[in-house]
Amino acid sequence: MIKRYRVSSIQKIWDEENRIQKWWEVELEVIKAWNILGVVPQNDLDIIIKKVNLSLSRMLEIEKETKHDVVAFTRMISESLNEEAKWIHLGITSTDVVDTAQNLQIKESSLIVLESLNALSLTIFNLAIKHKKTLIMGRSHGIYGEPTSLGLKFLLWHAELSRQIKRVTLAFEDVCVTKVSGSMGNFANLEVEVENIVAKNLQMPVDLISTQVSQRDRLASLFLSFANLASTFEKIATEIRLYQRSEVKEILEGFSINQKGSSSMPHKKNPISSENISGLSRMIKSYVIPALENNVLWHERDISHSSNERIMLPDVFNLITYISNRLNSVLINIVVDEKQMLKNIQLANNVFYSQPILTEAIKHSNNKREEIYDLIQKASLVALQENKDFIEVIKTYDISKFISEDKMKEILTLDYFLRKVDEIYLRYNEQK
Structure with missing residues (x-):
């Protein structure tokens, strides 16, 4: 590294x-x-x-x-x-020592990784609580959809990271075993009890059946779980990068007093940490292929796995911990511009009320869905193309024959899009 x-x-x-x-x-x-x-x-x-x-x-x-x-x-x-x-070395082979010792290193490293991930998880959960009722424009395909809760976005990340932590923890448990079974894994030159005693003292369970090596499907599972975790890191980092764009400016990385964004353009403030996280996450994912191929060894063993593991294992533990710590720092110092988020919502000219109107019109009229949908779509296109308020435009389409004025007033409020947030949080906290 x-x-x-x-x-x-x-x-x-x-x-x-x-x-x-x-x-x-x-x-x-x-x-x-x-x-x-x-x-x-x-x-x-x-x-x-x-x-x-x-x-x-x-x-x-x-x-x-x-x-x-x-x-x-x-x-x-x-x-x-x-x-x-x-x-010294009575009845055992090199990999009895090397694999078991390596698993001890993985076990030690796992404590540091999990501590870092748990700290990151707490930071994300705190943001979810803080921004529970903070409005942000939801987007699908990069296009404005409907306003939603920024807190729900953080809660989503928390839920995903929680699943990743479970996967990584299980992978650690799978890898961290004691292998002292001799040259062919058949205990020909030592007693099974030797492995049992060593395992008890090292506080790692025995590898119930092995060859000259502990099988590399175990390590492949660890690298796969790390790659999956890295995809979550990159997902969060990419989201921040998208929000920090000049034309969006809703969520930004913190920028220290003497920090510089460019060697030539003094005005620049770039999401460098998120970009760094994206790049390093790709490195972690790239280790999956050699890790999987390492499981295919000749007969009882060969050492084709050894060379790349000497590189990959220290690297992946450094990278996972480094990224987790750096992402945690980014989120602790994140800048949420609520005024800009509201401004962007207003730029949509209220077209995001199209679905609430559609839903209520369907529920309270006898007209066909297609008829109502097409009418609302026409109104929304006019509002977008002519830069007009969708609510004012829709009134000219005689929407009253589908939905009452009182119902319109009830749904034409930004709070409409937050009305189930408390229920979602309650369900999440009860079941997580």
Whole structure:
């Protein structure tokens, strides 16, 4: 991950020093399990715990000769020991260590990711409460539809993010397993109880059946859930970008005192954070293909997955956390221009009352829907093309034969479009 988008807490989990520390944690738990089973003497275990010193530089030096990182790791450890070194890596294979340790890193990272997502979720929910009765023009196909509640938009994002958090949480649970089953996954050279003991001590359930590796459908599921989450990030960011356009100006990113929008045009205020989020979200989605292809390994394993996972896993955890934090900051500092939103509503010349009039006219007259629809459509076209008030235009079409004047007064108010908002919020809060 390039420095610009690193999250320090995530970076520490995935740096080389912590990686070999996690390898040693797994190795040591295996030795302890052998000790419990009466294979490794207590005295030897005590010496191993006391004497082993991890040295990344020494490991890398050995790896130049061995061309194998785990062999270099075990030999680096053994250099600290004497005869008790024979218990290092007993009965297990490289990926028993690597996969289990990697899952420990994922488990640690998951706590940071979920904390960030929960903070973002709270910010969005607070906006939903604050803007429950704030009117904004609803749009479909980019075209004015009817006014709606801005709070409902935020509540929609909150609901979607809540679903994404559930999916990501389940994916974490699926990935974070203990795999200590030996070279072919058949426990030929160790006891099943070794894996059970290690799993209990690491607080990760056992991978009930594996080969030389923990199967990559687990990681594919995680990357798929991250990609889905990224689509939500980009959806929100894109919405902000659309609202910040000069001809709209309804919702804008906050702009700090000394911030600059352009190197050449001093007047510019650009939605740079939302654009950044959009771009990085696309990177996360791009990892889905290699993650899926990693599940197709030769027989009990090959290492075609290893190279790209070394890149993708640190990157995706950095990016997910970075984007979540940045989006949270954007929404905390978001500028909602209610006057501009009302102004844009007024620009529609009240044509958005076409459906309320249509609905009530159908309910209170015996005329065919098509007849009423066509009449209202004609009036709306006149209002739009001639820049006239739709309400005044519709009166000239003898709408009274379809709908009473009292009913017209009842529905021709902006509050009409907010009349069910309280009920929607209540239903949401009762069921979420």
